[in-house]
Amino acid sequence: MSTAELIAPLHAEMTAWRRDIHAHPELGFNESRTADLVARKLESFGLEVHRGVGRTGVVASLRAGSGHRSLGLRADMDALPITEANTFAHRSQHDGVMHACGHDGHTAMLLGAARYLAKTRRFSGVVHFIFQPAEEGLGGARAMIADGLFERFPCEAIFGMHNRPSLMVGRFAVRAGPMMAGGAFFDISVTGKGAHGARPEAGVDAALAAAQIAVSLQSIVARNVPPVQTAVLSVTRIHAGDAYNVIPQMATLGGTVRAFSRDVMALVEGAMRRVARGTAEAFGATAEVDFRESFAPTVNDAAEAEFAARICTELVGADNVDRQPRLIMASEDFSYMLERVPGCYINIGNGTGEGRCEVHNPSYDFNDAALPLGAAFFARLVEARLPAAA
Ligand SMILES: [Zn+2]
Ligand SMILES: [Zn+2]
Numbered sequence: 155m156s157t158a159e160l161i162a163p164l165h166a167e168m169t170a171w172r173r174d175i176h177a178h179p180e181l182g183f184n185e186s187r188t189a190d191l192v193a194r195k196l197e198s199f200g201l202e203v204h205r206g207v208g209r210t211g212v213v214a215s216l217r218a219g220s221g222h223r224s225l226g227l228r229a230d231m232d233a234l235p236i237t238e239a240n241t242f243a244h245r246s247q248h249d250g251v252m253h254a255c256g257h258d259g260h261t262a263m264l265l266g267a268a269r270y271l272a273k274t275r276r277f278s279g280v281v282h283f284i285f286q287p288a289e290e291g292l293g294g295a296r297a298m299i300a301d302g303l304f305e306r307f308p309c310e311a312i313f314g315m316h317n318r319p320s321l322m323v324g325r326f327a328v329r330a331g332p333m334m335a336g337g338a339f340f341d342i343s344v345t346g347k348g349a350h351g352a353r354p355e356a357g358v359d360a361a362l363a364a365a366q367i368a369v370s371l372q373s374i375v376a377r378n379v380p381p382v383q384t385a386v387l388s389v390t391r392i393h394a395g396d397a398y399n400v401i402p403q404m405a406t407l408g409g410t411v412r413a414f415s416r417d418v419m420a421l422v423e424g425a426m427r428r429v430a431r432g433t434a435e436a437f438g439a440t441a442e443v444d445f446r447e448s449f450a451p452t453v454n455d456a457a458e459a460e461f462a463a464r465i466c467t468e469l470v471g472a473d474n475v476d477r478q479p480r481l482i483m484a485s486e487d488f489s490y491m492l493e494r495v496p497g498c499y500i501n502i503g504n505g506t507g508e509g510r511c512e513v514h515n516p517s518y519d520f521n522d523a524a525l526p527l528g529a530a531f532f533a534r535l536v537e538a539r540l541p542a543a544a
Contacts, residue, residue, distance in 0.1 A: 157537060158469060160274065164266050168525040171195070172189045172262035173244035176520070179233030179251045179258070182288025183297075185210040188231045188261070192285050195265055198271040201283070204306075208298030210287040211326060213307055216271055219278025219542055226309035226495065227532050230257045230289035231266035231419060241515035248316070255513045259520030261285060263315070267531030271536055279540035282307040286488075291448060295487040304494050310354040310495035311458050313535060314488040315528060318479075320512050321503035323523045326466040326531070327479035328500040330459035332414035335386075336451035337485040338423070340525045341408045342367060342430050344394075346439040348403030357401045361394040363437040364405035368392060370433050374425045385413040385422050412483050414451050449485035455496035462498040463537045469527065470508065502528050 167232045171191075180188050189210045196203045201214040210231075238245050238252040246252045268283050284303070288294030321327055346363045349357025368389045379385045387409070394405035411426075427443045434441035454462075466475045479501065488499050504510055504521045511517050 157270070157534045158470070159397035161266065161270050161480055161506070161526050161530045161533060164269060164529065165526045167481050168262045168266040168529065170523045171265055172520060172522060172525060175258040175261055176237070176253045177244045177247050179246050179248055179253045181235060181294035182232040182290055182294060183209050185231045185287050189285065189287070192231065192261060192265065196268055199269050201268060201272060207303060208287060208294060208301045211283040211294065211298045213303070214268065214283045214296065215307065215407035216268065216281045216283070218275040221278035221540055222280070223540055224280035224282060224309050225306065225536060225539055226284055226312035226497070227264060227267065228284040228286055228312060228314040228491060229260040229310050230286045230294070230295065231261050232257055232288050232292075233289055233419045234290055234514060236514065236516050239517060242519070252516065253520070254515060254518045255290065256518070256520040257289065259317055260315065263525055263528035264532060266525060267532035270529065270533050272275065276490065276542050277536050277540040278542045281536050281540070282309055289487050293487065295490040299490060299494060306396065309495050311539070312460060312491055312495045313458075313532070314491070314499045315531065316499070317503055317504040317520060317524065318501035319504045319518070320506060321476070321501060323503045323505040323521055324470055324527065325474045325476065325503040326470065327476040327501055328454070328459055328463050328466060328498065329477060329479055330454050330456040332451055332453050332481060333499055334482045334484060334486045334489070335412040335414050336416065336419050336447070336489065337449040338411045338419060338445055338447045339408070340411065340426065340446065341406060341444045343442045344405040344407070344434055344439055346403055346437070349401045351401055354401060358438045359401050359404040360439055361402050363434050363439040363441070364392060364394055364407055367433045367441065368407055368429050370429045371426060374422055374429065378421060379418055383415070383418050385411065385418050387411050387422060387426070399516065412485070414481065416451065419447070419451070433508070449487055450489035450493055452486045452489040452499050453492060454498045458496050458498040461539070462500050465531060465538060466500065469530055469534060502531070
């Protein structure tokens with residue numbers, strides 16, 4: 155029987171796991187119930203389970219045959235601070251917390267693959283199942299890496315998967331190279347000299363300097379980033395002053411930068427520092443730039459993307475594998491794992507229709523119809539990459 159046929163009977167069980175996790179969402183680094191559920195399931199399948207990797211992360215290892223090669227498969231477990239608008243039976247039981255990004259589904263699919271592989275063992279080598287905490291901007295991937303993830307659980311390649319609303323169930327999307335943007339947040343503090351609102355000659359207007367900096371920053375993407383590459387620089391916060399008759403001494407600007415390569419991100423950062431300082435100086439003020447990377451760009455290894463696409467094609471046919479999906483300007487912290495180990499991040503269709511709205515929406519729900527296909531992807535990937543001796 156094919157892997158997909160063998161996984162199909164696990165559909166009801168994976169659905170039950172997924173809905174249980176959906177009903178009990180937990181924010182990043184607080185996934186204690188979820189991590190416990192995951193660890194217990196993995197132990198019951200007979201895997202060697204390690205809890206507390208990167209605080210609330212779980213890693214389980216499965217060995218088969220005599221092979222020494224190893225692969226990593228990763229799912230994320232955290233929910234978001236969103237109040238769920240859905241009214242179905244498995245809606246969130248935790249006020250203000252919701253699985254609005256489908257990490258409940260990702261966890262259930264990887265559990266399904268673990269269960270199948272532990273039972274069938276049609277491979278030779280080691281598979282590390284990585285259940286990551288805190289993907290939603292809190293640094294869960296970096297916490298696991300700092301905790302020795304790849305030293306304790308060496309992987310020759312690593313694979314992750316995210317659902318994509320708007321892509322039909324039964325379809326995959328995968329591309330070589332950049333897949334999702336890297337992201338940074340910034341704050342710029344402008345210091346001038348406070349004065350009476352009617353006596354500008356006695357002060358240095360921090361508000362005016364900040365306004366000019368906000369305008370000048372827009373020249374960076376337009377004039378410094380090569381046109382065939384891309385970046386976003388959004389000033390999303392400007393604060394200055396408290397009174398009608400006081401020229402403010404301080405002003406602050408804040409916002410976000412997104413780009414698909416570290417080179418472009420560094421170029422934008424350098425240009426921002428130059429523009430902010432130079433513009434402030436032109437007004438007799440000073441500017442300090444605090445630029446903080448929050449996500450690396452998610453970049454797929456070309457050979458691993460080709461391999462992942464081959465597995466997808468085997469499962470659903472070439473017509474259902476989008477090899478040139480649009481780039482996603484949002485970010486994903488699996489990127490930090492991909493910077494350590496070659497691998498690939500793919501998208502699985504979540505479909506359209508009721509509950510199939512974009513992720514991070516209060517009406518979102520992971521589509522249970524996608525569960526067997528996602529589990530089959532992980533399972534086939536292992537069987538094809540670590541073949542059992544004939
Ligand atoms: Zn998300
Ligand atoms: Zn997500």
